[in-house]
Amino acid sequence: MTDSSSEVRAATPRRVVALMMAPTSAMFLFFLLREDVQNFTELEWADLPWMTVLLYLLSMGLGGALAGWLLAGLFGRGGVLGWALAGVGGVVTTLLACLVGAGFGRLPELVADGFQLADLISVLAGLLIPVFAMAGQPLVAVVWCGLIVLTHIRAGRARS
Helix, strand or coil: CCCHHHHHHHHHHHHHHHHHHHHHHHHHHHHHHHHHHCCCCHHHHHCCCHHHHHHHHHHHHHHHHHHHHHCHHHCCCCHHHHHHHHHHHHHHHHHHHHHHHHHHHHHHHHHHHCCCHHHHHHHHHHHHHHHHHHCCCHHHHHHHHHHHHHHHHHHHHHHC
8 A cells, every 4th residue: 555645745846847847848949939020110019820839838838747747867876977867857858858849849730630641740849949949049049048957956855
């Protein structure tokens, strides 16, 4: 028979990583969009499809939470191997989060029109969101590294 307190403690790192990866993945889409629209005029800002932008930001957050939940075992381990796992986990979790987030963002079109090849291509393009968000904005990469380190530290504390 298992102790219920150990079950709660075992779930805590999953929640920590999920809650940390949700804003991390949404951050990439935000900075990608910010770079694209920073030179817009006032009229162009008014023409932005804000509900679609918010849907995609929410989708990326949900993708990050799901990816963090699934891959939480890569974070919070002790020693050099734990840090190496967190580094690899940060990359894999971020890519999975953007892939799943792009899928969630395309969900309304998939439900309305059915699955088409163009949908698969746009979902797979989600893998490029972190790359394009970091291109020309090295501070985004620094912030992402800091968030991965913070996720690893917080998950480690949750494990102990």
